[in-house]
Amino acid sequence: MENKTAAVICEYNPFHYGHKYQLDKLHELGYNVISIMSGNTVQRGDLALFEKYSRARTALQNGADIVVELPFPYSMTSAGDFARSGVALAKGLGVDALAFGCESPELVFELARFLGDDSVKAELKTTIDREKNVSMPKARQRIVEKTLSEEYGDAITKQNNILAVEYIIACNGELELIPLLRDQTKLSATYLRSLEYDAMLENLPPMSDGIRIDSTMLDTTIIPKLRMTDAKTLSRFYDCSGGTEYRLEKAVLGASSYSSLVKALVGVDFTVARAKRLVRNAFFGVTKESVHTAPQYTILLGAKRDMTALLNKATIPVLTRIADSDRLNTKVAKQQYSNHTIADNVISLAFSEQLDLYPTKCAPIII
Numbered sequence: 366m367e368n369k370t371a372a373v374i375c376e377y378n379p380f381h382y383g384h385k386y387q388l389d390k391l392h393e394l395g396y397n398v399i400s401i402m403s404g405n406t407v408q409r410g411d412l413a414l415f416e417k418y419s420r421a422r423t424a425l426q427n428g429a430d431i432v433v434e435l436p437f438p439y440s441m442t443s444a445g446d447f448a449r450s451g452v453a454l455a456k457g458l459g460v461d462a463l464a465f466g467c468e469s470p471e472l473v474f475e476l477a478r479f480l481g482d483d484s485v486k487a488e489l490k491t492t493i494d495r496e497k498n499v500s501m502p503k504a505r506q507r508i509v510e511k512t513l514s515e516e517y518g519d520a521i522t523k524q525n526n527i528l529a530v531e532y533i534i535a536c537n538g539e540l541e542l543i544p545l546l547r548d549q550t551k552l553s554a555t556y557l558r559s560l561e562y563d564a565m566l567e568n569l570p571p572m573s574d575g576i577r578i579d580s581t582m583l584d585t586t587i588i589p590k591l592r593m594t595d596a597k598t599l600s601r602f603y604d605c606s607g608g609t610e611y612r613l614e615k616a617v618l619g620a621s622s623y624s625s626l627v628k629a630l631v632g633v634d635f636t637v638a639r640a641k642r643l644v645r646n647a648f649f650g651v652t653k654e655s656v657h658t659a660p661q662y663t664i665l666l667g668a669k670r671d672m673t674a675l676l677n678k679a680t681i682p683v684l685t686r687i688a689d690s691d692r693l694n695t696k697v698a699k700q701q702y703s704n705h706t707i708a709d710n711v712i713s714l715a716f717s718e719q720l721d722l723y724p725t726k727c728a729p730i731i732i
């Protein structure tokens with residue numbers, strides 16, 4: 366019997382042994398694997414440590430069959446929007462299942478049922494609107510503990526569980542779901558990113574030399590750009606409304622660096638990740654509409670030579686080279702691709718190795 370195909374929505378920032386364990390487990394279960402990987406921006410509002418094609422090569426060398434891109438700006442959005450856009454691509458690729466790691470596979474389905482209920486969503490919004498000094502994660506935890514239990518409340522604070530719940534809600538029963546218990550013996554990406562570079566490499570699977578991204582090389586451009594943007598314009602940007610635009614405008618005028626700007630925004634109602642996303646999305650001019658419109662395409666970053674047929678079921682364009690953009694036949698899709706390409710070109714200024722006309726001259730990694 367032909368193997369089914371499972372999608373994994375991922376960042377591989379960096380690719381570590383926990384990711385390899387997940388891919389190996391899916392192959393053991395009889396699935397081919399398409400990794401839908403964030404490009405050069407990641408969900409917590411940072412730039413990736415390594416350029417996207419470099420990360421795709423490492424993933425292919427360690428178990429992925431196909432790597433396609435979750436493009437900008439979807440890769441740098443809140444958990445709900447990140448999950449919705451990734452799941453939209455998974456459905457568009459024609460996969461059979463969605464696999465995801467989590468800390469509490471026995472709890473996430475009940476959490477998804479509860480948090481996906483419209484009345485609970487309304488209660489959460491009311492709580493945040495009424496209590497200006499509470500963040501969305503804290504409000505969500507409080508509501509879960511009140512109605513379910515402290516065990517569930519603790520579970521919804523775990524990053525992988527948060528995304529797992531959003532994936533389940535976004536799938537809406539249309540894909541088989543494969544929750545995989547995270548192997549706690551494997552070092553997390555968060556911990557690995559905290560290490561010095563050489564120490565981090567010592568704890569990763571062997572990888573080819575990759576192009577590194579030094580986000581600080583772009584930091585000096587952020588303050589000048591945002592100081593030229595007024596509150597009215599800021600209010601058009603993703604997650605920047607309801608007074609947040611004035612908060613950002615004031616913080617920009619008082620900050621002298623990217624790090625001090627993020628610090629000025631963080632508070633009891635504003636997480637570090639949200640502050641980073643807000644700043645970078647405002648810098649790139651990401652509008653609410655552009656995020657809330659599903660991605661109309663994906664980009665093939667790499668594939669195993671004998672696995673490219675997995676893409677034959679795709680109902681969305683899978684681009685490989687710049688000339689493929691001619692296949693985008695709607696104004697929305699063409700604008701999405703243009704915004705993505707411009708952002709990548711700007712981010713390439715922070716690469717450890719300068720690439721000519723990046724990303725338009727890039728081609729998929731085939732091994």
